[in-house]
Amino acid sequence: MSAISNHFFTHFNYNPSLAVQSPGRINLIGEHTDYNNGFVLPAAIDKYVQVAIGKRTDGNIHMAAIDLNKIATVSIQNLKPHSSQWVNYIIGVVYQAIHTIASSKNHNSTQLEAINKGFDICIKGNIPSGAGLSSSAAVECAVLFAINELYELQFTKMEMALMAQKAENDFAGVQCGLMDMFASIHGQKNKVILLDCASLDFHYYPLDLTDYSIVLFDTQIKHALASSEYNTRRQECEQGVQRIQQMHPLVKTLRDVTMEQVETYLGPSTDTPPNIYKRCKYMVAEILRVQAAVKDLEVGAMQAFGKKMFETHEGLSKMYEVSCPELDFLVEAVKDNENVIGARMMGAGFGGCTINIIKKAALDAVTQKVAASYAKQTNKELVVYVNSIEEGTHLIK
Numbered sequence: 001m002s003a004i005s006n007h008f009f010t011h012f013n014y015n016p017s018l019a020v021q022s023p024g025r026i027n028l029i030g031e032h033t034d035y036n037n038g039f040v041l042p043a044a045i046d047k048y049v050q051v052a053i054g055k056r057t058d059g060n061i062h063m064a065a066i067d068l069n070k071i072a073t074v075s076i077q078n079l080k081p082h083s084s085q086w087v088n089y090i091i092g093v094v095y096q097a098i099h100t101i102a103s104s105k106n107h108n109s110t111q112l113e114a115i116n117k118g119f120d121i122c123i124k125g126n127i128p129s130g131a132g133l134s135s136s137a138a139v140e141c142a143v144l145f146a147i148n149e150l151y152e153l154q155f156t157k158m159e160m161a162l163m164a165q166k167a168e169n170d171f172a173g174v175q176c177g178l179m180d181m182f183a184s185i186h187g188q189k190n191k192v193i194l195l196d197c198a199s200l201d202f203h204y205y206p207l208d209l210t211d212y213s214i215v216l217f218d219t220q221i222k223h224a225l226a227s228s229e230y231n232t233r234r235q236e237c238e239q240g241v242q243r244i245q246q247m248h249p250l251v252k253t254l255r256d257v258t259m260e261q262v263e264t265y266l267g268p269s270t271d272t273p274p275n276i277y278k279r280c281k282y283m284v285a286e287i288l289r290v291q292a293a294v295k296d297l298e299v300g301a302m303q304a305f306g307k308k309m310f311e312t313h314e315g316l317s318k319m320y321e322v323s324c325p326e327l328d329f330l331v332e333a334v335k336d337n338e339n340v341i342g343a344r345m346m347g348a349g350f351g352g353c354t355i356n357i358i359k360k361a362a363l364d365a366v367t368q369k370v371a372a373s374y375a376k377q378t379n380k381e382l383v384v385y386v387n388s389i390e391e392g393t394h395l396i397k
């Protein structure tokens with residue numbers, strides 16, 4: 001029996017029906033592009049959340065979060081945002097699943113009756129929270145995948161990713177895009193996934209890590225600003241779109257916008273607030289950059305790929321303004337190092353990790369050098385994760 005099933009037994013005094021593992025994610029390139037209908041290039045990693053689940057009959061959800069040493073109970077009849085955020089990550093997806101079934105035309109009332117009887121769930125993980133590795137998306141995907149199996153709901157992976165995103169929007173209050181949930185649930189071993197966030201088409205690319213390591217340097221900075229500034233960036237992009245729409249009504253998102261249009265309608269000679277111009281300029285460049293970066297990957301041009309990662313960082317730091325001094329320091333520290341072919345801040349920003357592609361032979365030397373300069377600069381110990389790329393959400397024994 002898995003460790004998570006043992007925890008379940010300890011809490012609930014019976015064996016769970018099933019257990020699920022769902023990973024965190026990295027993103028090689030394409031940052032903040034998901035909610036602008038652009039492209040992202042994420043992958044699932046070897047850090048994960050596990051849940052074990054069993055049915056109840058009294059209409060309640062009993063939850064036990066092992067790492068937090070917390071428990072909670074809610075009635076399944078009355079699901080609404082809770083004062084504890086960890087509870088929201090669980091009940092938010094349950095609400096979405098029930099709502100989706102109930103509002104589908106020929107819904108299966110036996111499924112609804114079954115799920116409305118409630119369940120016990122136990123949860124534990126090893127994804128560092130606040131590091132930008134999407135621990136919350138991993139929880140949401142794990143819970144949704146578990147109830148999908150338990151009640152045979154037959155949701156597709158993409159439906160589950162979209163429901164998990166909606167749960168994060170409505171219950172956790174972050175207007176995030178689809179990338180994190182998509183990557184957690186669709187991950188495949190040793191592959192990165194190009195997701196077109198407009199059409200939702202996706203394509204797997206093998207990532208050959210024979211000569212390179214994907215390394216995260218964790219600033220250990222967790223800015224409280226992150227979610228409010230995230231929502232502001234989203235609005236600024238929408239405001240840019242609204243201005244362009246006045247001339248080009250067919251434009252729906254920044255995916256439809258050219259750099260020329262950014263300059264003409266939002267540039268310095270217009271009355272557009274400079275922040276809106278900067279955000280949109282970064283975004284249009286980044287959406288194009290991901291498409292070019294994938295071409296590099298296809299022909300194994302890793303140096304060219306890495307160069308684009310540095311360009312993304314520059315844009316995120318100077319134009320999109322979601323970096324912080326510590327992230328900038330870590331990118332600057334490796335910029336001229338011939339053994340580091342690419343580096344940039346990863347995820348929403350304002351803290352968390354940089355992602356680096358480092359020549360394997362020089363991994364220890366680079367890491368030691370960066371750790372020493374980071375300690376000198378910030379008085380903080382540099383936390384380093386060397387990632388392998390793993391399978392997405394799946395059942396475990």
Ligand code: GLA
Nearest residue numbers: 031032176177178179347348
């Ligand atoms: C967070 C969000 C994602 C995405 C990234 C930035 O991880 O949850 O949807 O927008 O930030 O790329």
